[in-house]
Amino acid sequence: MSAAQWRRAMNSAATATVPSAPPLRAVDPAAAQEHGDRTARAWATMTREIRPHHVVVLVFLLVYPAVASPFFTYQIGAQALGLGLIALSLTFLGGYGGMVSLAQATVAGIAGYMVAIFGTSSAVAISLGWPWWLAVIVAVAIATLFATAVGWLSVRTEGIYTIMITLAIGVATFYLAQQNYTVFNGFQGFNQQFAPTLLGIDFRQPVPFYFMALACALLGYGLVLLLVRAPFGIALQGIRDNPRRMEALGFHVTAHRVAAYAVAGLIAAVGGVVMVWYNNRISPGTMGTGAMINILVIAVLGGMKHPVGAFVGAIVFVLLQNFAIDLVDRERFNLVIGGVFLAIVLFSPDGLLGIWANLRSRLQRSHSNARRHT
Amino acid sequence: MNVTKRRVWVRSMLGAAAAVAVMGSAWSQETMKIGLLATLEGPFAAPGQDSMRGADLALKDHKGMAGGKKIEFIKVSSDATPDKAVAATRKAVEQDKVPIMIGPLSGDEGIAVKNYAKTQPGVTFVNGSSGAQATTLSDPAPNFYRFNTEGAQWMVGLGEHALQKGYKKVFLVAEDYGFPYSQVQGFMASYCAKGGKVVDKAWVPLGTKDYSSVVAKIPKDVDAVLVVLGGSDAVNFLNQYEQAGGNKPMIGGSITVDQTVLNYKGKRRESLLGTASAGPMADSIDTPEWKKFVADYKATFKDGFPSPSLFAYLYYINTKAVLDALDAVKGNLGDGQKAFRDALQKTNFNGPAGPVKIDSNRNGVGTTYITEVTKAPDGSFYNKVVKTVPNISQTLGLSKAEFDKMGLGSRDVPDCRK
Numbered sequence A: 001m002s003a004a005q006w007r008r009a010m011n012s013a014a015t016a017t018v019p020s021a022p023p024l025r026a027v028d029p030a031a032a033q034e035h036g037d038r039t040a041r042a043w044a045t046m047t048r049e050i051r052p053h054h055v056v057v058l059v060f061l062l063v064y065p066a067v068a069s070p071f072f073t074y075q076i077g078a079q080a081l082g083l084g085l086i087a088l089s090l091t092f093l094g095g096y097g098g099m100v101s102l103a104q105a106t107v108a109g110i111a112g113y114m115v116a117i118f119g120t121s122s123a124v125a126i127s128l129g130w131p132w133w134l135a136v137i138v139a140v141a142i143a144t145l146f147a148t149a150v151g152w153l154s155v156r157t158e159g160i161y162t163i164m165i166t167l168a169i170g171v172a173t174f175y176l177a178q179q180n181y182t183v184f185n186g187f188q189g190f191n192q193q194f195a196p197t198l199l200g201i202d203f204r205q206p207v208p209f210y211f212m213a214l215a216c217a218l219l220g221y222g223l224v225l226l227l228v229r230a231p232f233g234i235a236l237q238g239i240r241d242n243p244r245r246m247e248a249l250g251f252h253v254t255a256h257r258v259a260a261y262a263v264a265g266l267i268a269a270v271g272g273v274v275m276v277w278y279n280n281r282i283s284p285g286t287m288g289t290g291a292m293i294n295i296l297v298i299a300v301l302g303g304m305k306h307p308v309g310a311f312v313g314a315i316v317f318v319l320l321q322n323f324a325i326d327l328v329d330r331e332r333f334n335l336v337i338g339g340v341f342l343a344i345v346l347f348s349p350d351g352l353l354g355i356w357a358n359l360r361s362r363l364q365r366s367h368s369n370a371r372r373h374t
Numbered sequence B: 001m002n003v004t005k006r007r008v009w010v011r012s013m014l015g016a017a018a019a020v021a022v023m024g025s026a027w028s029q030e031t032m033k034i035g036l037l038a039t040l041e042g043p044f045a046a047p048g049q050d051s052m053r054g055a056d057l058a059l060k061d062h063k064g065m066a067g068g069k070k071i072e073f074i075k076v077s078s079d080a081t082p083d084k085a086v087a088a089t090r091k092a093v094e095q096d097k098v099p100i101m102i103g104p105l106s107g108d109e110g111i112a113v114k115n116y117a118k119t120q121p122g123v124t125f126v127n128g129s130s131g132a133q134a135t136t137l138s139d140p141a142p143n144f145y146r147f148n149t150e151g152a153q154w155m156v157g158l159g160e161h162a163l164q165k166g167y168k169k170v171f172l173v174a175e176d177y178g179f180p181y182s183q184v185q186g187f188m189a190s191y192c193a194k195g196g197k198v199v200d201k202a203w204v205p206l207g208t209k210d211y212s213s214v215v216a217k218i219p220k221d222v223d224a225v226l227v228v229l230g231g232s233d234a235v236n237f238l239n240q241y242e243q244a245g246g247n248k249p250m251i252g253g254s255i256t257v258d259q260t261v262l263n264y265k266g267k268r269r270e271s272l273l274g275t276a277s278a279g280p281m282a283d284s285i286d287t288p289e290w291k292k293f294v295a296d297y298k299a300t301f302k303d304g305f306p307s308p309s310l311f312a313y314l315y316y317i318n319t320k321a322v323l324d325a326l327d328a329v330k331g332n333l334g335d336g337q338k339a340f341r342d343a344l345q346k347t348n349f350n351g352p353a354g355p356v357k358i359d360s361n362r363n364g365v366g367t368t369y370i371t372e373v374t375k376a377p378d379g380s381f382y383n384k385v386v387k388t389v390p391n392i393s394q395t396l397g398l399s400k401a402e403f404d405k406m407g408l409g410s411r412d413v414p415d416c417r418k
Helices: A003-020 A029-049 A052-067 A070-097 A104-118 A132-154 A159-179 A206-229 A231-241 A243-248 A253-279 A289-302 A308-327 A330-347 A351-373 B002-028 B042-061 B082-095 B107-117 B158-164 B178-193 B212-217 B231-243 B267-272 B288-300 B310-328 B334-345 B400-406
Strands: B031-039 B069-078 B100-102 B124-126 B169-175 B197-204 B224-228 B250-252 B276-279 B349-351 B354-358 B364-375 B381-392
Touching: A052 A070, A052 A206, A070 A104, A070 A206, A070 A231, A070 A253, A070 A289, A070 A308, A070 B082, A104 A132, A104 A159, A104 A253, A104 A289, A132 A159, A132 A253, A159 A289, A206 A231, A206 A253, A206 A308, A231 A243, A231 A253, A243 A253, A253 B082, A289 A308, A289 A330, A289 A351, A308 A330, A308 A351, A308 B069, A308 B082, A330 A351, B031 B042, B031 B082, B031 B310, B042 B069, B042 B288, B042 B310, B069 B082, B069 B310, B082 B100, B082 B107, B100 B310, B107 B124, B107 B178, B124 B310, B124 B334, B158 B178, B158 B276, B169 B178, B178 B197, B178 B224, B197 B212, B212 B231, B224 B231, B288 B310, B310 B334, B310 B349, B310 B354, B354 B364, B354 B381
Parallel strands: B031 B069, B031 B100, B100 B124, B169 B197, B169 B224, B224 B250, B250 B276
Antiparallel strands: B276 B364, B349 B354, B364 B381
16 A cells, blocks of 8 residues: 555545544534533543442552552552553453454563663663653654554454464564664663653652552553544444444544554553563563463453453453462462463453453342342 | 379370470471572473472571571572563562572573662572673672672683694584673683684574574684584584584583483484583582582482483572571571671582682682583493683683773674684
8 A cells, every 4th residue: 555545544534533523623602612511521421430439449559559568569569550551452452443463562562672772771882862751752652653563564354364463573573672683682682771760759669660550551541441432432343343334334444443553552652661661671572472472361361341351450460470389389380370361261251350240240130139029 | 093193194284385395496496488589481491490409409408497497498480581580589579578589590580680689788689590790790789699600600711622622713603692692701711812713603593493504604614613502402503513514523512512412313423522511510520529419419309300400500509508608697687687698708618519609799709610522331422521620700710900801791702703
């Protein structure tokens, strides 16, 4: 596809999505009034949708570092949030776009590498030493571009072929990073990428780092929730369910899918920056096949039906990785991890969220049954 | 009757009280936790398991006790990636609250754990078997100790040995990461200073399967090929070199000519005879200390290797140093572990393969064994010790200034082409 065709495709997609949104183009006062109403209405809907359990979870997340040890704050809490953010990008792509991409860990890894290359690291010969904020912006931008390119390459495929092509891209990038010494510093990668000190707060400390990861995770989560209700998200879900019908309705299927990859890439890139600061380092192993599969496992474990599944999956994954060795001695602890994954996927194809939904509907049923009997 | 009954009752009560007292004292006997990290997953899972055996054996020699306390290992695992090594170490240190941490296994993990050690000044970190030069040479952590020698030290003396064998020009094939860089530097430091040349270097990625382009590059006029590959990489290279009709003698790194290569069945097997290599230990060291170590290892671990691996040996000496130091200070870790660390610094014992002591950077100064592949009477191949080089420091026998001028080993350091 030529650049001109591409532009036309994007334009047609833009016009295609407009009819589904109310006309806001006119700049007369009535429309402005309507616009104000609309934001008020949106705000009202949002506040109406905040349920007690949302408040409970948010309060828990905020007080968690005050009650948890630094280990639980940093290694369990912050790591789960960072990994969850990367898995969230896959949940968005897979759950709402019907495209399972294994390359999300690669996108995160690219962002991490770019932070090291443009920012500061132990490899002074390669790192450009830009200020951290500029390095982060450039890193996220490059990683998002990379994700868009991955999307562009893989959107024409379906199902298992998408997995195959994204796997191939991920593995190729891994080998590129491992064998390129001028940019990626080969096998050893980069050391000493530290989270910045901002406004006198040292974000390397567990509690500030946790809140930074939490802020990124909440922003990513909010973005996904917002997007899936926006016209773009609705169209994307339509494309997931029946691309041909959507095409017939005038939606540009390819453009929507590529845009979904770009959004997912942005989320994964932010997650990648959080993770490179978490590890203080990056090397090819950070985005190897193991890492790619871990992200898939987290997303599937939590359940792809709702964005919160990514974080639930990440918490269970991180807890298992850290504590399975205490349950079973020595080299057999991976059996526990594998066994739990297998059990969850076997008993609930929708992951932990599926188990929760199942339990709740059963409870409600027995509750209503009980009421009927009395 | 009544009296005897009462006496019996009194006696039994006394007996019970005594028993309770004895049990109570046993109960109150303190347990000290020591963290132990090795790779139980990933490519080094088998060496990781053997590392744990080495540490267990050191503890068994101490009868499970050190400094009057029962020692309990908190075992954690990594998959040879630095991220995982730091995560596992952090778990042991911050969650299980171990005051002393032993590990990790591989070089880049060691650098990452050393960097983490700086954030935990109250905990003492002792290396497991990692052998990257930079761990203790550049920006060392004051609470990270390494009682073993590292990759470059393991090759000191092999350069001179190669020259004695008449190898004036060699071609290098090595894996492209930190450990082989160090190994090659250890070889070159003396080899190049004494007039040897490394005409060309082929750095191949870890896990390379196809060596045809490397084999094609080997010049006809070299005297030998220096092969610093490990495990399956070494076997693959040998195979393909043989198929291509290669006939140059070889010099190996510390993990090149191990049992997997010696058991290799190809036609070129005979040509392995005489291959020189070097390392901090060898299977055939002829000292009572080594023989006892091997016998203890075999008796303790029925599921172990035929003889202890390099990793078991290195974990053994590092763990032994910790336990000995704990004994020396009677388990006192007060005052920021000062007395304990002083005792660690003073460590000087005769290990299974030579003396174990450390320098001011807290890195091991030890013996290197030069070996050659030899045929045993039963037809099997083994590494025969031909020379021992004692007292090798991290500056590889050079002065500090000379070593600093050369810099740490990398793809191009030292050059040695001219």
